[in-house]
Amino acid sequence: MHHTCARCGQQAETDDLPITWMTSVENGRRLAYCDRCARDNVRSIEGKLDSAWW
Template identity: 75%
Template sequence: MSNPTCARCGTPAPSEDLPLTWVTSVEKGRKLVYCDRCARENVRSIESKLDSAWW
């Protein structure tokens, strides 16, 4: 199995296990992950539960 990648910027996770600083989201039935940088830059939108298309 390959390492997950950030759904926003494409940064690969350092291993198959996601770092605790990464965010997991379910949008339209799909599980997406976001790296710590993208999560920090979009924390208000994530907390508002906006789909990533609105960021």
């Protein structure tokens, strides 16, 4: 199963989650964000803001 970025829809090239990607748990769901989206929104992710706000 390829992982898909919850923000932009980019798919990982391998079945394993790339180490440059970030994960977040929102409403009991584990979401993955590609390196670009994670870098652009790291402060919001670390602040535990719901992705609807960023």
